[in-house]
Amino acid sequence: MPYTAPVEDFKFTLDHVVGLDQVRATERFAEATQDVCDAILTEAGRLCDQVMAPLNRGCDLHPARLENGVVRTSPGFAEAYRAIADGGWVGISAGADHGGMGLPFALSVAINDMMSGACLALQLCPLLTQGQIEALETHASDALKDLYLPKLISGEWTGTMNLTEPQAGSDVGALASKAEDNGDGTFAISGQKIFISWGDHDVAENVCHLVLARLPDGAPGTKGLSLFLVPKFIPDDAGKPGVANTLGVVSLEHKLGLHGSPTAVMQYDRATGWLVGASHGGIAAMFTMMNNARVSVGAQGVGCAEGAYQHALAYALERKQGRTPTGHDTIVDHADVRRMLACMKADVFAARAIELACAVAIDMQNATGSADWTARAAFLTPIAKAFGTDTGISVGRDGVQVHGGMGVIEETGAAQFCRDVRVTAIYEGTNGIQAMDLVARKLMDGGDAAYRLLEEIQDEAEHARAHLPELAGAVWEASESLRETTEWLVAEPDLNERFAGAVPYLRAFARVLGGHYHLRAALADPAGGRKALAAVYIRRLLPEHASLLQEARAGAADLYALSLDELGA
Ligand SMILES: Cc1cc2nc3c(=O)[nH]c(=O)nc-3n(C[C@H](O)[C@H](O)[C@H](O)COP(=O)(O)OP(=O)(O)OC[C@H]3O[C@@H](n4cnc5c(N)ncnc54)[C@H](O)[C@@H]3O)c2cc1C
Structure with missing residues (x-):
């Protein structure tokens, strides 16, 4: 297909x-x-x-x-x-x-x-x-x-990002790779990195690794990390790939999916590197790369969801099975299959709108330097990453379901979308870590960025009541509940209480944003199909926000009340 x-x-x-x-x-x-x-x-x-x-x-x-x-x-x-x-x-x-x-x-x-x-x-x-x-x-x-x-810009050389080590995944500060000053403007980088995507390949003539490592006087934790540019081939005087650097691929991982992307264990043995940014300022510099990549990884999830949706729709239009109430025999006319396809499409639109709104905020931040746009971009980034990738997973899963038994037969390609997209919720900071970022760092402004966004959603919903009263009313109500839970979170001093509800809170925020963008689309396209798609989203998917918000406020006590013994440890 x-x-x-x-x-x-x-x-x-x-x-x-x-x-x-x-x-x-x-x-x-x-x-x-x-x-x-x-x-x-x-x-x-x-x-x-x-x-x-x-x-x-x-x-x-x-x-x-x-x-x-x-x-x-x-x-x-x-x-x-x-x-x-x-x-x-x-x-x-x-x-x-x-x-x-x-x-x-x-x-x-x-x-x-x-x-x-x-x-x-x-x-x-x-x-x-x-x-x-x-x-x-x-x-x-x-x-x-x-x-x-x-x-790099011309694509003659490619770039990688090297954070992860066996003992340092989400906890980047635990990494052990070392850097020593060679005294000639270069540094010697030593250590092993795992899970390095596109760590080596044959599609371009040089691979440039951005490696986080610790200088001898680097403090423990993230504050003591520095960032180094470590090329596979050291450029010669003419800027061409010269002698091979002392680094290499130890092995490639065998993965659930994403088989075409080489995921490498990299070994650096006093490899020559150049400092990027200030010494001990590595995590800030790496975050520039990671923030950009987080939005793009969210887009990876949405792209996979789109592919899975297109596959499922094409199959549903061909596959004949049973007789539908409308007198047809292709499965696309069965109500449950129609439900799956409609919800898949509605979620793809919502996740894509969030991803693009976040990218627009980043552009506005870069173009204007405005503090409000900066805060908006920072607030939307974890939502775009987590909701985009979760949508890739859920739409991929439903794509298999639409295919019935053929969904698990590899030839259809439906299963590949599920396998390939799965890791996007894990790399670039797991979706759990994204949610914790949202309820901790991104609410450190006392909720300002969140409240400004909610105000915008409510103002527009208010205005939309004249044209689409039922849909606009539902979005307004949902955003009001979200505002109340945001107030609860901002007032909650115990971070672990917030963290216990971080994932449902992030998803509830995404649900409301999705309703907001669907409403905008319906208003912008009164004669087209956007209103029907918005209605599916707002009636069927938006209501999830209520149970999510309830869970977001549940706190951590019940989780820890269930002892490890009771968990079966
Ligand atoms: C295919 C693939 C490609 C990758 N590409 C790259 C790459 O190019 N460069 C690179 O540097 N890395 C890469 N990674 C590594 C990836 O970023 C890490 O796997 C990810 O950050 C999670 O780290 P971990 O696997 O050690 O899991 P862990 O950190 O051990 O996490 C396990 C679980 O515990 C949770 N958890 C951990 N810490 C906390 C906490 N403080 N609070 C709450 N929950 C927590 C996590 O959310 C997760 O659910 C890749 C990984 C894969 C699988």
Whole structure:
């Protein structure tokens, strides 16, 4: 079943739901006119449909493999990666100073979403490079920028992110990799990193690793970490890949899914690296990369959900089984199958709107430097990451269900979406960690950012009552309950009480945001099908917020009252 990038949906959502026009109105993004954006989305859609999607099944069957210490990628990946690089897609929102297109991040996120629906395993490679570009643009010395950025932006070289070690996953501060000053402007990096996506490959001529390590005088924990750029091949005087650095791939992981993406155990043996940012300032610098990547990982989830939905719909339109009340015999006319498809589509729209709204907030932050936009971007980032990836998982699961028995038969491709997308809720900070970030750091402003968002939702719902009273009323009521729970959280001094309800709170916030964006879409498209889709979302999916909010306020006592003995330990 071929994948078709939903280009028109992106155009509609960017233009009518998340307000890309505000971004265009800034001086920084004045060149991102509607015509330019539309042309770029159309062209990216073509690349997804014609070049990337045809490789998706093959990379699942023929994973990346390690041969004599070198990673060989899945068939067709090298050519497809070249098409991505040559099309300028890696550097779409990178600065023009070093060869980027300087376009809004929202456009880059939309394209990442499309590419993920086409072939998630391949898309992860440019995604990581984009994060690295932003980290270098923000924190690296001019010399490093001049040498590396043009290569990364053009896609000639790729980037990775190296945080994880066996004892240091969510707790990054526990990492043990070391760095020593060589006294000549370089550092010697030693240690082992695990789970490094695209840690090595044969699709580009150099791989640039951003590695977190500790200098001898680095304090314990995250505060003592520094960030280093450690290339696979050290650039020679002409800036070309020169001698091999003392690093390598120990092994590749065998995973549930995402087989086309090489996940490497990396060994660094006094490898030559260059400091990025200040010594002991590594975590802040790495967070630049991670914040960017978190939104894009959310988009990965949404892209996979789109792919799973398209597969399920195509199957439901073909598969004949039984007689439906409407007198048809294809399963798409059975009420339960229709329910699954409608809810899948409604959730894809909601998650995509949240992801793009977050990207627009980041663009506005970058273009205006406004504190309000900065707070909005920070608040939406964990929601976009967690809800986007959870939607990928739930829509993937329902996609299998729509297929019936054929859903677990690999040839249909339905199962692959489930397997591939599963890790997106885990990497770039698990969704549990995202939720804790939301209820702790993101409410440290006393709830200001949350309340401003809720006010906007309620004002618009109030206005919408004249046109869509039932739907607008439901969104208003839901946002009011959410406001009350937000007040409860802000007033709760015990962080563990908040953490016990963090995941349901994040999901409830996403549910309400989804209702808000559906309502906007319905108002913007009174004659189209958006109102019917909004009605499905608001009647069937939004009500989940109530039970989620109840759980969000349940506190931690009952969880710890259930002893480890009672858990069966
Ligand atoms: C396919 C794949 C690709 C990856 N790519 C990269 C990469 O390119 N670069 C890189 O550096 N890493 C990468 N990772 C690592 C990934 O980021 C980590 O797996 C992730 O951060 C979780 O760490 P962990 O696996 O050690 O789980 P743990 O941290 O052990 O977490 C286990 C469980 O405990 C929970 N938990 C942990 N700490 C807390 C806490 N304080 N409070 C509440 N709950 C907590 C988690 O949410 C989770 O549910 C990748 C992983 C995979 C599987």
